[in-house]
Amino acid sequence: MSARRGSLVLGGVLVALLALVPLAGWHIPWVLPSTVNVLNATGTLEVLALCFIFAGVALGYDVLFGYTGLLSLGPVTFFGTGVYVFDIALTRWGWSLAAALAATLVVTLVLALVLGAIALRVGGIAFAMVTLAFAQAFYYLVEDNPHNLTGGDTGLALASSRLPGLLSGAVSNTRSLYWLALVYLVLVGAVVRVVLNSATGRVLVAVRENEQRVEVLGLRPFGFKLVAFTLSSLVAAGGGIVYILLIGTAVPSAVASITLTLSILVMVVLGGPGSAWGPVVGAFVYVYLQQYLLKVAAEPSFASLPAVARVPLSQPQFLLGALFVLFVLFVPGGFAGAVARARARRASRRPAAPAIRGDT
Amino acid sequence: MSTAIDITDLHVTIGGSHILQGVSLQVASGEVVALLGRNGVGKTTTLRALMGLVPRSGAVRVGDQDVTRWPPHRIARLGVAYVPEDRDVFSALTVGENLRLAEQVAAPNYDGVYELFPELRQRTRQRAGTLSGGQQQMVAVARALLNEWPVLVVDEPSKGLAPRLVSELTDVLARVSATTTMLVVEQNLAVVRRLAQRVVVLDHGVVVHLGPVADLEDAGLMRQLLGVSA
Amino acid sequence: MTVLADLTFSAVALSAVYFLAASGLSLIYGLMDVLNFAHGLFMTLGAYAAWDLTTHLTSTLSAPLNFAVGVVAAILAGAVVAGLTELWLIRPLYGRPISQILVTIGLDLAAVGLLLGGFGSNSLSMPVPLWLFEATHWGSLNLPNADFVALIAGVVVLVGLEWFLRRTRYGIIIRAGVENRDMVRALGVDVGRAFTLVFVLGGAMAGLAGLLNSVVFSGDLVSPLQGDGLLIFAFIVVVIGGLGSIRGSAVAALLVGVVQDFSNYYLGTHPGMAEIGNLSVVLLLAVVLEWRPRGLFGGTL
Known part of the structure; x- marks a missing residue:
């Protein structure tokens, strides 16, 4: 009980500090991912806001993957739905902000229930494949630019005329978008906590551990899995909305491709699936490293490096992929697993066995 | 007489269920031992653990080798033949x-x-x-x-077979037992009487009785251990 | 009528490439429960190995010989990289299927990143015999020679694979392992060697598929992302055919190739339907899974 209160206090302090970042004009050389080495520079705030968004999406995804034990390869479907439905409603149809939000919510909810009901008919690897196929179908659909709605490959810029001034894409508003992203993350964290601590959350974990035993208790695992699927879909769509507000353009390769799905998976596995804070840390590490490596590669001195060093370092995808492989091989359970093992060692008890549950 | 199979304090946990909770049993060279017990007490799991097919702790020795950490194919190649349940x-x-x-x-x-x-x-x-x-x-x-x-591990050879086939198969196993050490799980007590010299009874993942095959004739004891009248 | 025949022929050639990509995936999954995301990488590396050798080392050879070198290079590159993947990355993670999937995802990300850094994201052109881009005329039919090459490769591999699986000891071990891995072990067989073998075989076929994909469908171009694009369709073929079934993969590859080519031809020219071929394939997958959740040939080799 007190441990939980302690981590709540710690989380609260962290959030408060992060909320103050836009007001702090400190000069910090080297460590910041933007080209200007000032803490509240637009570039830095944007990267941090991206961290918040993907931390939220990763938390939602982990409800499905880490807690319920379902490997979905389709979170991008719902992230993309959030991006595109919101963008189209505002930009193409000129709806009001509230109407666009409502439309996005309804479309996501219906889509999640329908696709979830179909995909959850199969389990294990087949479930992963079906969700992947749906995600690809979604990708092809937005690439196709039906009725000139999505803009296809060229993308769809968000028309900011229908947005309140504070949220419109102007650079001076990065600060408010930063706060919005932080609010999104805190909200997601709270909702996910409440659900996982409820009776439903305990059934989800039971489904992961032993589905038959849940059935023996007279509960239908299907319904609970659908709840997890829908919750993580809604969270992903919410992340999509904040993303399009922040970035301002929807491009299929960035918001609807399998690359994004894999990124989310990498974040969760780096941080530690099935842990309260692991996915958040994983998302921060992933987004920060990706952006920082791009910054390093853009340094003028970088071009003078020999090819052996320059080629790998210029590709965040290579370094993140390699890091991911090392974690899977040597750090089961990601950061959260490593911390749990370190704690267990200090308490000189036998090491807990977190890793990826159900991975046997 | 040397020991062909030596299982000591065998524990198996599968999907959170502690199925074997410290099983110990020995089979001497040339001997036939029958493993008995009600359904779901861990007989098949004991054989699977012996063959290395489930994660296990404790000690398993075959002949003079400690095979506790060996993979199944190396255990088999020591000379342990295995007939799985349900004629797999x-x-x-x-x-x-x-x-x-x-x-x-x-x-x-x-x-x-x-x-x-x-x-x-x-x-x-x-x-x-x-x-x-x-x-x-x-x-x-x-x-x-x-x-x-030299060693044969058999899981319920008579299960689901017509009586004529059961007796044919029992004849074969009886012939084989003349030259082979056997550990056999069997519910059919007539088969057990023909093949085995000793019986081991499992209940809830532990050995509850060890004795000669003649113990099967103690009706009271069998009813208590197996829930059947012999 | 000629349109129909031409179209069918090119669809079957496409199917042959899908089969080459999918059969290895299916064997690997069937035997080891590993959903191999690095299969796309094996395809890409096959194509790049062929490109590198044929443009640099052996470019002075005659065109057909140079192409033959490319084919061998593609097959070897796929086989070697796949074998090393199994030994170094999959083997330490035996008994942890999700981690095995994740490690192949990481490998694919990292290696494709390296290719992007080393060769750039633009496609590179590979020297191939001009004969490949000509067509053979049969009456009123125009059959592209490249399609013939793909078709022959597909049939040769299918026949060879069936022979291997039915007539050799390792083939029997693999078929038995797909059905029940543990029981094969309990008979005294070291299944680990069969694991490495299916990766090597799958990698070899993937390397060939990558090269053919470049030559037949991309106008002799190789690119770092080509394999990952093909991988999605290979996955779909494997699931439709039934995980672990070679015949299933063959039938499903035909089905997917035909559906994709025909819907592209008849519907793809309408505005906003450029991706209809790809979409119909996904639809096909959904229909098959609703009808038979284990795929067409689920569970038999």
Whole structure:
């Protein structure tokens, strides 16, 4: 009980500090991912806001993957739905902000229930494949630019005329978008906590551990899995909305491709699936490293490096992929697993066995 | 007499259930031991753990080797033949392929196997999945006898077979037992009486009784241990 | 009528490439429960190995010989990289299927990143015999020679694979392992060697598929992302055919190739339907899974 209160206090302090970042004009050389080495520079705030968004999406995804034990390869479907439905409603149809939000919510909810009901008919690897196929179908659909709605490959810029001034894409508003992203993350964290601590959350974990035993208790695992699927879909769509507000353009390769799905998976596995804070840390590490490596590669001195060093370092995808492989091989359970093992060692008890549950 | 199989304090946990909670039993060379108990007490799991097919802790020795950390194929190659429950043959493979897969020695004894099960000789090209239950059990036993290994581990050979087949199969196992150490799980007590010299009774993952096969005649004891009248 | 025949022929050639990509995936999954995301990488590396050798080392050879070198290079590159993947990355993670999937995802990300850094994201052109881009005329039919090459490769591999799986000891071990891995072990067989073998075989076929994909469908171009694009369709073929079934993969590859090519031809020219071929394939997958959740040939080799 007190441990939980302690981590709540710690989380609260962290959030408060992060909320103050836009007001702090400190000069910090080297460590910041933007080209200007000032803490509240637009570039830095944007990267941090991206961290918040993907931390939220990763938390939602982990409800499905880490807690319920379902490997979905389709979170991008719902992230993309959030991006595109919101963008189209505002930009193409000129709806009001509230109407666009409502439309996005309804479309996501219906889509999640329908696709979830179909995909959850199969389990294990087949479930992963079906969700992947749906995600690809979604990708092809937005690439196709039906009725000139999505803009296809060229993308769809968000028309900011229908947005309140504070949220419109102007650079001076990065600060408010930063706060919005932080609010999104805190909200997601709270909702996910409440659900996982409820009776439903305990059934989800039971489904992961032993589905038959849940059935023996007279509960239908299907319904609970659908709840997890829908919750993580809604969270992903919410992340999509904040993303399009922040970035301002929807491009299929960035918001609807399998690359994004894999990124989310990498974040969760780096941080530690099935842990309260692991996915958040994983998302921060992933987004920060990706952006920082791009910054390093853009340094003028970088071009003078020999090819052996320059080629790998210029590709965040290579370094993140390699890091991911090392974690899977040597750090089961990601950061959260490593911390749990370190704690267990200090308490000189036998090491807990977190890793990826159900991975046997 | 040397010990062929020596299991000490064997624990197995599967999917959160602690199925074996410290099983210990020995089988001496040349002996036939029957493992008895109600359904779901851990008999099959004991055999699977012996073969290295489930994660286990404790100690398992075969002959003078500690095989506790060995993978299944190395345990088998020590000379432990295994007939799994439910006549688990490869249904997509032919009878001949099922036997060929089991070949592990330079000169597998096909003649001996076909002498024991003449029916299989004509069926080598038939898919095992299309055989009757009795024929499938013959394939499973034939597979285990092909290499003439010194130890045979059999999981409920008589399960689901017609009485005539049960007695045929028991005859075969009785002949084999003359030259082979056997650990057999069996519910059919008539089969046990014919084959075994000793019985071991499991309940809820622990050994509750060890004794000579004559203990089966103690009706009160059997009712208490197995819930059946012998 | 000629349109129909031409179209069918090119669809079957496409199917042959899908089959080459999918059969290895299916064997690997069937035997080891590993959903191999690095299969796309094996395809890409096959194509790049062929490109590198044929443009640099052996470019002075005659065109057909140079192409033959490319084919061998593609097959070897796929086989070697796949074998090393199994030994170094998959083997330490035996018994942890999700981690095995994740490690192949990481490998694919990292290696494709390296290719992007080393060769750039633009496609590179490979020297191939001009004969490949000509067509053979049969009456009123125009059959592209490249399609013939793909078709022959597909049929040769299918026949060879069936022979291997039915006539050799390792083939029997693999078929038995797909059905029940543990029981094969309990018979004294070291299944680990069969694991490495299916990766090597799958990698070899993937390397060939990558090269053919470049030559037949991309106008002799190789690119770092080509394999990952093909991988999605290979996955779909494997699931439709039934995980672990070679015949299933063959039938499903035909189905997917035909559906994709025909819907592209008849519907793809309408505005906003450029991706209809790809979409119909996904639809096909959904229909098959609703009808038979284990695929067309689920569970038999």
